[in-house]
Amino acid sequence: MCMKYYSTNRKSPEVGLKDAVIKGLAPDRGLYMPEKIPVLPLSFYDKISDFSFQETAFRVAEAFFGGDVDNDILKSTVYDTLCFDTPLVGLGERIFSLELFHGPTLAFKDVGARFMARLLAYFVKKEGLERVNVLVATSGDTGSAVANGFLGVEGIHVFVLYPKGKVSPIQECQFTTLGQNITAVEVEGTFDDCQALVKSAFLDGELNAKMNLTSANSINVARFLPQSFYYFNAYAQLVRQGIHDNIVICVPSGNFGNLTAGLFARGMGLPVKRFIAANNRNDVFYEYLKTGQYRPRASVQTLANAMDVGAPSNFTRIIDLYKDDYEKIKSLISGWRTDDDKIRQTVAECFRKTGYLLDPHGACGYDALQNLLRDGETGVFLETAHPAKFRETIEGIIGKPLEIPQKLQEFMKGRKQTVEIPADFAALKVELLKRG
Numbered sequence: 001m002c003m004k005y006y007s008t009n010r011k012s013p014e015v016g017l018k019d020a021v022i023k024g025l026a027p028d029r030g031l032y033m034p035e036k037i038p039v040l041p042l043s044f045y046d047k048i049s050d051f052s053f054q055e056t057a058f059r060v061a062e063a064f065f066g067g068d069v070d071n072d073i074l075k076s077t078v079y080d081t082l083c084f085d086t087p088l089v090g091l092g093e094r095i096f097s098l099e100l101f102h103g104p105t106l107a108f109k110d111v112g113a114r115f116m117a118r119l120l121a122y123f124v125k126k127e128g129l130e131r132v133n134v135l136v137a138t139s140g141d142t143g144s145a146v147a148n149g150f151l152g153v154e155g156i157h158v159f160v161l162y163p164k165g166k167v168s169p170i171q172e173c174q175f176t177t178l179g180q181n182i183t184a185v186e187v188e189g190t191f192d193d194c195q196a197l198v199k200s201a202f203l204d205g206e207l208n209a210k211m212n213l214t215s216a217n218s219i220n221v222a223r224f225l226p227q228s229f230y231y232f233n234a235y236a237q238l239v240r241q242g243i244h245d246n247i248v249i250c251v252p253s254g255n256f257g258n259l260t261a262g263l264f265a266r267g268m269g270l271p272v273k274r275f276i277a278a279n280n281r282n283d284v285f286y287e288y289l290k291t292g293q294y295r296p297r298a299s300v301q302t303l304a305n306a307m308d309v310g311a312p313s314n315f316t317r318i319i320d321l322y323k324d325d326y327e328k329i330k331s332l333i334s335g336w337r338t339d340d341d342k343i344r345q346t347v348a349e350c351f352r353k354t355g356y357l358l359d360p361h362g363a364c365g366y367d368a369l370q371n372l373l374r375d376g377e378t379g380v381f382l383e384t385a386h387p388a389k390f391r392e393t394i395e396g397i398i399g400k401p402l403e404i405p406q407k408l409q410e411f412m413k414g415r416k417q418t419v420e421i422p423a424d425f426a427a428l429k430v431e432l433l434k435r436g
Contacts, residue, residue: 024215144174177414189423218257
């Protein structure tokens with residue numbers, strides 16, 4: 001049966017998966033949510049340790065998308081997306097790193113971006129659309145994952161908006177050197193400015209009349225829902241080791257799509273005791289958990305740049321998921337805050353004690369677990385990007401040269417191609433109409 005998707009603002013009609021994916025944002029500016037979270041049968045969890053990552057993910061995808069996408073297409077989409085693993089690595093007693101950096105751009109967003117690229121291409125072809133224009137705001141890894149996921153896909157053009165001077169040089173190379181159907185837009189501002197520009201574009205009548213616009217940020221259901229796949233894969237690996245009770249998952253959090261995907265996985269029956277939202281100095285959600293007050297504000301730049309978000313979009317999904325029940329949210333999610341000095345200290349100490357090299361975002365997760373994990377619990381933190389993507393920072397901390405993976409070296413050989421604009425919607429509109 002087809003799944004319906006409603007807006008978190010509840011002022012727009014429900015739509016099917018195709019419209020939710022192609023539109024990205026609801027007309028009332030809300031985020032689309034599935035009408036229900038399907039619960040997987042106990043037999044699935046009993047056998048999960050026998051499944052490959054791809055087999056597990058397909059069963060999860062089938063529960064959400066099976067009524068809207070032909071089974072063969074959905075299976076090939078999942079299997080093509082997951083051409084890499086997300087292994088668990090032990091770091092001392094009952095703490096594990098879930099390595100999400102083994103995909104093409106060495107970041108966790110390869111999963112959601114690759115899945116969405118394939119699903120959107122399927123709908124574009126099925127509907128006979130001439131061209132769809134994807135807008136995506138990035139504070140680092142989203143841009144590279146989306147750009148490379150859509151690179152060369154017929155009928156789709158991608159515009160990547162990013163804050164000038166606020167992403168690492170290697171991250172910047174990954175989406176500004178591609179050309180073809182990828183346009184990098186360098187914005188004089190912050191990630192929040194970029195995100196606001198994308199949302200404004202969706203509400204502009206003239207742009208939408210002339211261009212088929214959609215988003216590849218985690219506001220799009222086809223981006224964040226597939227991120228639930230690796231939570232199931234982490235559980236399967238813990239089952240194989242016989243330590244799958246009292247699982248606590250710590251998520252380095254910026255726009256909160258990753259944490260929301262984990263909450264959806266739990267809603268599908270995944271046996272996770274609780275979550276920890278690891279913040280850097282951009283601690284809007286941490287403050288909310290402490291006070292019950294949500295006060296979005298301008299983001300500040302930190303070493304963990306993908307988490308530099310002052311107005312996380314997916315906060316509205318979390319609120320909607322738990323019907324604005326603050327006590328319920330607080331009982332399921334704990335918060336922690338790690339500043340830049342503590343990130344440096346955590347990276348150095350972990351490397352000295354275990355030989356394991358964290359990236360700045362993983363360091364926030366590891367630090368949170370070190371402080372919040374209770375007796376009898378098994379902690380998993382998400383290592384969201386390869387440390388080499390932050391080469392200058394990491395080398396400065398450990399005092400040693402860092403080997404750059406071949407995948408990243410190839411990106412660094414390209415020539416930067418960008419369009420520079422102020423943080424002004426009129427300027428963005430001109431560039432979109434020029435190229436659309």
